[in-house]
Amino acid sequence: MTSKPRGQFVRLAETGRRPITLTIDGVARTALAGDTLLTAILVNGRCVRRSEFGGDGAVAGAPRAGFCVMGACQDCWVSLDDGRRVRACTTFAENGMKVRTAHGG
Amino acid sequence: MVAERLPPVIVGAGPAGTRAAETLVHAGLRPIVIDEAPSNGGQIYRRQPSGFTRPGKALYGFEASRAAALFGAFDRLAGSIDHRPNTLVWSIRPGSIGAGLMHLVSSERANALPFDQVIFATGATDRVIPLPGWTLPGVFTLGGAQVALKYQGCAIGQRTAFVGTGPLLYLVAYQYAKAGAKVAAVLDTAPLSAKLRALPGLSANAQATARGLYYLFWLRSRGVPVQLGIHPLAIEGRDGVTAIAWRDPHGGSHATPCDAVAMGYGLRSETQLADLAEVPFAWDALHRQWLPTRDAAGRTPVAGIYLAGDGGGALGADAAELAGERVALALLQDRGAADNGRSHADRIAAINRRLDRYLRFRRGLERAFPFPAHLAGDLADETLLCRCEGITAGEVRRAVREFGAHEINRAKAFSRVGMGRCQGRMCGPAAAEIVAGALGVPIEQAGRLRAQAPVKPLPMAAVLDDAAASARHG
Amino acid sequence: MAERIATEIAIIGGGLAGCSTALHLRQRNVPVVLLERAACGSQASGVNYGGVRQQGRTLVELPIARRSRALWGRMAELVGSDCEFMATGHLKLARNETEMDVLETYAREAAGWGLELQLLGRNALRDRFPWAGDKVIGGSFCTDDGQANPRLVTPAFARRARALGADIREHTTVTAVERGSDGFRIETAAGLEVRARIVVNVAGAWGHEIAAQFGEHVPEEPISPNMCVTEPLPYFLTPNLGVVGADLYMRQIPRGNVIFGGGRGVNDAKAQRARPLPESALASFQRALEVAPNLRGAHIIRFWTGIEGYMPDELPILDRSATTPGLIHAFGFSGHGFQLGPAVGAIVTEMALDGAPSTPIEPFRIGRFASAPSKS
Numbered sequence A: 001m002t003s004k005p006r007g008q009f010v011r012l013a014e015t016g017r018r019p020i021t022l023t024i025d026g027v028a029r030t031a032l033a034g035d036t037l038l039t040a041i042l043v044n045g046r047c048v049r050r051s052e053f054g055g056d057g058a059v060a061g062a063p064r065a066g067f068c069v070m071g072a073c074q075d076c077w078v079s080l081d082d083g084r085r086v087r088a089c090t091t092f093a094e095n096g097m098k099v100r101t102a103h104g105g
Numbered sequence B: 001m002v003a004e005r006l007p008p009v010i011v012g013a014g015p016a017g018t019r020a021a022e023t024l025v026h027a028g029l030r031p032i033v034i035d036e037a038p039s040n041g042g043q044i045y046r047r048q049p050s051g052f053t054r055p056g057k058a059l060y061g062f063e064a065s066r067a068a069a070l071f072g073a074f075d076r077l078a079g080s081i082d083h084r085p086n087t088l089v090w091s092i093r094p095g096s097i098g099a100g101l102m103h104l105v106s107s108e109r110a111n112a113l114p115f116d117q118v119i120f121a122t123g124a125t126d127r128v129i130p131l132p133g134w135t136l137p138g139v140f141t142l143g144g145a146q147v148a149l150k151y152q153g154c155a156i157g158q159r160t161a162f163v164g165t166g167p168l169l170y171l172v173a174y175q176y177a178k179a180g181a182k183v184a185a186v187l188d189t190a191p192l193s194a195k196l197r198a199l200p201g202l203s204a205n206a207q208a209t210a211r212g213l214y215y216l217f218w219l220r221s222r223g224v225p226v227q228l229g230i231h232p233l234a235i236e237g238r239d240g241v242t243a244i245a246w247r248d249p250h251g252g253s254h255a256t257p258c259d260a261v262a263m264g265y266g267l268r269s270e271t272q273l274a275d276l277a278e279v280p281f282a283w284d285a286l287h288r289q290w291l292p293t294r295d296a297a298g299r300t301p302v303a304g305i306y307l308a309g310d311g312g313g314a315l316g317a318d319a320a321e322l323a324g325e326r327v328a329l330a331l332l333q334d335r336g337a338a339d340n341g342r343s344h345a346d347r348i349a350a351i352n353r354r355l356d357r358y359l360r361f362r363r364g365l366e367r368a369f370p371f372p373a374h375l376a377g378d379l380a381d382e383t384l385l386c387r388c389e390g391i392t393a394g395e396v397r398r399a400v401r402e403f404g405a406h407e408i409n410r411a412k413a414f415s416r417v418g419m420g421r422c423q424g425r426m427c428g429p430a431a432a433e434i435v436a437g438a439l440g441v442p443i444e445q446a447g448r449l450r451a452q453a454p455v456k457p458l459p460m461a462a463v464l465d466d467a468a469a470s471a472r473h474g
Numbered sequence C: 001m002a003e004r005i006a007t008e009i010a011i012i013g014g015g016l017a018g019c020s021t022a023l024h025l026r027q028r029n030v031p032v033v034l035l036e037r038a039a040c041g042s043q044a045s046g047v048n049y050g051g052v053r054q055q056g057r058t059l060v061e062l063p064i065a066r067r068s069r070a071l072w073g074r075m076a077e078l079v080g081s082d083c084e085f086m087a088t089g090h091l092k093l094a095r096n097e098t099e100m101d102v103l104e105t106y107a108r109e110a111a112g113w114g115l116e117l118q119l120l121g122r123n124a125l126r127d128r129f130p131w132a133g134d135k136v137i138g139g140s141f142c143t144d145d146g147q148a149n150p151r152l153v154t155p156a157f158a159r160r161a162r163a164l165g166a167d168i169r170e171h172t173t174v175t176a177v178e179r180g181s182d183g184f185r186i187e188t189a190a191g192l193e194v195r196a197r198i199v200v201n202v203a204g205a206w207g208h209e210i211a212a213q214f215g216e217h218v219p220e221e222p223i224s225p226n227m228c229v230t231e232p233l234p235y236f237l238t239p240n241l242g243v244v245g246a247d248l249y250m251r252q253i254p255r256g257n258v259i260f261g262g263g264r265g266v267n268d269a270k271a272q273r274a275r276p277l278p279e280s281a282l283a284s285f286q287r288a289l290e291v292a293p294n295l296r297g298a299h300i301i302r303f304w305t306g307i308e309g310y311m312p313d314e315l316p317i318l319d320r321s322a323t324t325p326g327l328i329h330a331f332g333f334s335g336h337g338f339q340l341g342p343a344v345g346a347i348v349t350e351m352a353l354d355g356a357p358s359t360p361i362e363p364f365r366i367g368r369f370a371s372a373p374s375k376s
């Protein structure tokens, strides 16, 4: 198992929920039942997707990690292995889900 | 026999939508209540997912009893309303002749819903001003920071800096500190002088003002640096936030180390559906936004289309509840529903007297926390403005200066600003300031970014569920 | 005091046809005034699908399309920007044997007009275009065709024409046109009055309104094709795609967005308003997924439409007025005038200055409709 990288989100409460396991970019990660995908990804790391375009000195591929957390900015879309694309902040993480932060197509 | 009318539809199950539904149910109707969220409550009273156990007091603080009252009201409506959670209204066409048509999608099932009266109670989202580094992981809106905490029990980082202006800036910083998060600083672009000048207006809602002051002093007393009149410079970091750089009113530069930033400059109404419904818009100087026009009760000039709550100008949750009740009364009047007890007109007038106070308070807030439009207008050319399409402020200026765009939609056509997944929700207000600046005209002459369907991304796998639509309305 | 100007040639309509006409006239130093109700390229020319194709056109249109294709290839030189024109090829797909027969017949006939097409069977097509769905049984490929960004093209023509001295008046609606003994007099809502020796009617879906002022009644119908665009996706689709039957057309820009059309929206042409119809857009999703199944997870981020003038035979009117000397009509492009636009400007210029154009235009006579008075 890969060691857990630094997460962006920090859990402050509601930590007694049932743990679930999902795969993020091929690596098994732990989250809690009731987490959104955004939370599940961000307690385990800092990048949710890569921007398609550059600008601001950044090249295309710059990391993004959502912004509004309420389904408005659309900066948290991720792919699931079954081909679906979902908005991470408005989709609940489920046990066994396989998530890809890079756009597979 | 008189043809049966279609049930009224309410889009949004926040404070405004809930009170509207309640009023309609009391009048004997069975409204359809649609919300893209999994449960009712709207933004401020967003309900945490099942399995979460924090009590209302921990989630909603001073507003806990109001939240409980609103949830109670909604729960009592179960069975009397047709509640459709997890359902997005992505397009609407007004019924010039006969019924209008609304387009819904729930996961991958699309639905067409005929209607003849609809209330938009669609709320608001954060108004943001870009700055260098604002797309880095760890930067979220103030509202987003609050959702992470209320809805997920998480802080957006180990050390969060709060930047922007408005009452939410202090509220969310306070909620973070209270929940045990480390607040690196509260950086308010509004100067102290603005707040002092605003006091007379703020007295219209003494309770809310007192709470605001309480948050401020609470934070200061806990050693949280609170800086007024600052100028944000940049968010620093490579793969994530490491600091926020800002200038104090005396010109001194600072960099506050942090790994997360929550930013926001007040709210902007979600008006896309009103636009698609062909409601005329007017420039609203108070909200510095184009808003759908409506009469004193919330009727728009388009027959059958009504507005309530923050979706028609952000006045806050208490005002949204009142506006929800008021607009439902107007809808009932138009439906020719019999008055029970006091006439609808009297009740609307009484509510309007109460709402007046919120409007005065809102004016006071605007004075205390003025929107720093210059920060948007003066964005450096190389700063990324549209996070969806990767468009810089300079590209928008070029659309105006070199390609001759004379208003924002033309600037969009040339530069792609506002053309991405979010449809300009995030960049729109700043883009308008930039266009106005490049044209050298007041903001209201920069034009209004027109909404286009779908109001949010629509899955291509969506199939129109004809069978379901005709079964329900056949 | 209302402004009055006298010019040689007045152009009514600032779409691609009008702006290209203004540019070509200025290349020959002819005084020209262009009057446009909104902004140049804000109607069909600015909101279309962006297909630049010759393949599939009615054969008699091919000479204009060939001439236009040459101009598209010189876009940067002509207007100072390539307007994102790319010769990506146009691939027309067959979804059954009957459709394949249609492609084969067309390829044979088009060869006679100088248009080379490659027919691809099921396997050959998959070798080159592995994304093609099972439903696709073959196709016809035109290397020479491509696509461009319609939002940029017409404004670029207008800017260059203006730089060359054209007097382009935007936000100027023509309210009346009449011909007196000393030429035409045009009134506008803005109070501007224009006198001209020659008038060019390139008013798009409103071209019939101008023609009617001269007693020429043509059955032009305003139609609004539905357009959809996806979020940016990994770049997989290079050619511009069509299908036999034209119920789907699709292209992807290198930024990643897939743009496709199919079905119709609704419009109120009088009020210059149009809107896409979600019902028919949803139906086109299914057709798009059949052709490119890898779009299944994608999301649509925007619908739009525009207003285009369709003629009953889906061929434009490109002719001198049958009633009024000095009046030239070029409108009713029936859903495919974007590709033609550059050449239309060149041809109208020749009609105005040289007499006969160097490209045949007989099939596009205004008199071909029974209700219009015929030219004697």
Ligand SMILES: Cc1cc2nc3c(=O)[nH]c(=O)nc-3n(C[C@H](O)[C@H](O)[C@H](O)COP(=O)(O)OP(=O)(O)OC[C@H]3O[C@@H](n4cnc5c(N)ncnc54)[C@H](O)[C@@H]3O)c2cc1C
Binding pocket: A070, B011, B012, B013, B014, B015, B016, B017, B034, B035, B036, B037, B041, B042, B043, B044, B045, B087, B088, B089, B090, B121, B122, B123, B124, B125, B126, B142, B143, B144, B146, B147, B168, B171, B267, B270, B273, B308, B309, B310, B311, B315, B316, B317, B318, B320, B455
């Ligand atoms: C993130 C955030 C945090 C806030 N926090 C506070 C706070 O702590 N204190 C405070 O006083 N005020 C707060 N406000 C302001 C407060 O939200 C409002 O005053 C109040 O919630 C407005 O109520 P409303 O009913 O008008 O809209 P909302 O409560 O915003 O409800 C609107 C509802 O409509 C739904 N909706 C919108 N569009 C569609 C659509 N197309 N299809 C389906 N459903 C749709 C949304 O999902 C939402 O549930 C906050 C605002 C935001 C944006």
Ligand SMILES: Cc1cc2nc3c(=O)[nH]c(=O)nc-3n(C[C@H](O)[C@H](O)[C@H](O)COP(=O)(O)OP(=O)(O)OC[C@H]3O[C@@H](n4cnc5c(N)ncnc54)[C@H](O)[C@@H]3O)c2cc1C
Binding pocket: C012, C013, C014, C015, C016, C017, C018, C035, C036, C037, C038, C039, C040, C041, C042, C043, C044, C045, C046, C047, C048, C049, C050, C051, C052, C053, C172, C173, C174, C175, C202, C203, C204, C205, C206, C207, C223, C224, C225, C226, C227, C305, C306, C307, C308, C330, C331, C332, C333, C334, C335, C336, C337, C338, C339, C340, C341
């Ligand atoms: C959605 C859509 C998709 C399309 N896709 C393609 C495609 O892929 N490929 C292709 O080749 N073609 C396509 N077409 C067709 C193509 O866009 C048109 O044929 C072409 O742009 C027509 O150009 P125009 O200059 O004749 O008309 P327009 O661009 O409509 O210009 C006419 C102008 O005249 C102005 N006008 C009208 N009346 C007056 C008046 N009284 N006073 C002043 N001004 C007036 C209007 O404002 C307008 O700007 C499409 C059309 C649409 C709507």
Ligand code: FES
Binding pocket: A065, A066, A067, A068, A069, A070, A071, A072, A073, A074, A075, A076, A087, A088, A089, A090
């Ligand atoms: S974080 Fe903005 S839509 Fe998910």
